[in-house]
Amino acid sequence: MAKHNEGYVSFDENGTLIKCTKTAEEAAEETRGGTAEAGSAAEDADADAEAVGAADARDDAAAIRVRGFRRSGFSPLDTVVSTFGDGVRGARVVVGEAGRAFSLFDPKQARQRKKARRDKRHARTRVAFFRFSHYDAAFKYFVEQVLDADFVALPPATKRTFDLGSRYSSDSVCAPFKHILGDYIEALELGADVLVQFAGPCRLGYYGELQQSILRDLGYEFDMLNFSTVTGKPAVDYIKICRAKVNPNVSVPHGARQLLATFKMIEALDEVNDFYLANAGFECEPGSFVRTRDRFFDAMRSCTCERDIVETRNAFLDEFRNLPVDKPAHPLRVGIVGEFFTAPDEHSNLQLERKLLDMGVEVHRTVSLTNRALHYNEKNLRASVSDYVTYDMGPTSSLTLAAALKYAQEDFDGVVHVKSSGCTPEIDCMTVLARIASDYRMPVLYLSYDSQTSDTGLDTRLEAFYDMLAMKKERG
């Protein structure tokens, strides 16, 4: 069985699919409808064995029962706990090494899809997340595959979203709060039963409860799956609230595997987006990159198993690499650093990346879910900026500074620092960034967003920043 598995599909270090035989492809089709619960995995393997006629497969069927958790040294749910669990600051996360496949990753399990389980006593809940950058595909996957509930997809955010959010929140609260509140109101209008809020690394951790009471005051009826209520507690508690709020039949073994697949999807989304940011400014055919990226997100939204994710990622990376670009040998390179919500979310930052790309700039952005939540190592980051800071300054400060320093050392032309107005940890970063900027003679543009920020003001500043970098580069 093991041998057959290897032959059927194998993965290199990066988790990239490198081999896939035709017979196995057919076999996969046959088993696709099979259940994926750990308890029924053995029957599944039996069916698989019959399909390809491998004699020794039956013996290995039992082994599948224990495969998964035993092979790796950690429980995937511990990851969630430690991501946001051990205190607001200093969270240290190890979910495999960057770029390497999760050790749980098993080609057999990767193509298992869950059969809809019929539950006559409970109606399926409709779960909604807030909008955050391009991660809605991962949120959808989490809701459908991990929680086994319906996902309420939100249309793109509009001015109305933010107006709604601002109207019902305190004026002095940071812009992400207003964006998220607006998203929730729109989600409830679309019929969501449960809203999800993370435990955030900053004040965001308290936002869930506040938003819940604001929405209740507005008269909405809903449940809130707020992970900050179980922060620091064992994984069992996480499962408990998921069962209490969303689906009493959440399967732990299946859910755990799909949670890892969700992480995989987040990595894939960020990886492809990084390629887009670095190259879309030089596209030969206007709009080709945006169109391809939109199709990529659509394809990611329809993924239902880990194998879909890997294949979609590979297919679109290939497609992106084949798009014609006219890139000069030394293009203007700008790095985006800053606050966790505003920097990656293009609706919050008024399409900052799009504007830079339109000017023909190679854009890099380190701050993302992958780098902040999945592969975050506070100790290493702070060690790398030890010339400038000694202590942890807040949720994304070390990442902001380390990224800016990396850009400076790699001879980037400039860095744009993005934050929501009044974000204290990022304000603290600004003085350190000014020192990095003067040490490496690299200009830094500071942008601050709140509900009053105008597009025109942003255009003026970005244009001037671009002109400055371009003239500086031209005259050497």
Place this chain on the structure above:
Amino acid sequence: MTDAYLGIDIGSISTKGVIIDENRTIVARAYLWTEGSPAEAARRVAAELASQIDRDEVRVRAVGTTGSARRLVGAMTGATMIKNEITAHAVGTTYLHPDVRTILEIGGQDSKIICVENGVAVDYAMNTLCAAGTGAFLSSQAHRLGVAVEEFGEIALSSRKPANIAARCTVFAESDLVHKIQVGYAREDIIAGLCRAVATNYLNNVGKGKAIAAPVVFQGGVSKNAGVVKAFEDELGMPVTVDADGHLMGAFGVALLAADDAERPSGRGRGMGVESAATEAGRRGAFSPDETGRPTFNFDELGAFEFATREVECQKCSNHCEIICVYRDGDLIDSWGNRCEKGEIKAK
């Protein structure tokens, strides 16, 4: 016959215009109040500039616009260079003062600092949410004190003991100022204190974290105020140069850029120039061919047409972008403000 280039800087308070010749020397200058109507102000500036040149001899080949109404006036005139005021100021100042290291600029509603090395801007900052310590603040306080803002500088210099006025915020500065007036401080001490407040506020907000190196050039409308210049010199401990044309530097800079662009054979690069939303009539603007067939800016045409701006709320999706449309005698010449191609408005 010489080729010339026109630069117009339409700010919130004042509108500036210059005409430069092929050798990049200023041959005509204009400076007047915007008075809340940028289109009208641009027309008056053009008329004033036209009266200073021999129009048979000097032919304007390209127009550049800058300042907060650059887009509107750019559409009116058919400008080939529409640039932000930061770049325009940097270009203009470094042309006249190649050795400058720091440019301080305080205008009607905004203030900025530009750090320059070897003639190239390397860093800049602009005031963000707060207009404390800008020209508009000085004007309103001058009104309160019953003094013309133009006289501020002289009065401030006559003070021997400037009052200490809280500078952090316009609102606090104003209440502190009222308090000092009521306590009976001498008027020149208050005015000198106000000038100093403008300088310290600027250095603490816009100039925060920036290394200010000599030579320093101070420009913008507030640079005409000798009291503020003195306050900057005291604070910085270095001489501060104020150019006679310092208030025109944005217009001069954008005229230089328009000239460079017109003389470049290949035309515009990929930076932010004129958006393509302009209609054919909008691209032509106020230009018409002269007897040699080359397009020339026609000063009369700007005055002859009626310009109107209308705001349309796009209904194509729920974002409801506000699209700004500029009409000349009822014909659409340019539009902007749409987030996606659905909102593009084209002339029929």
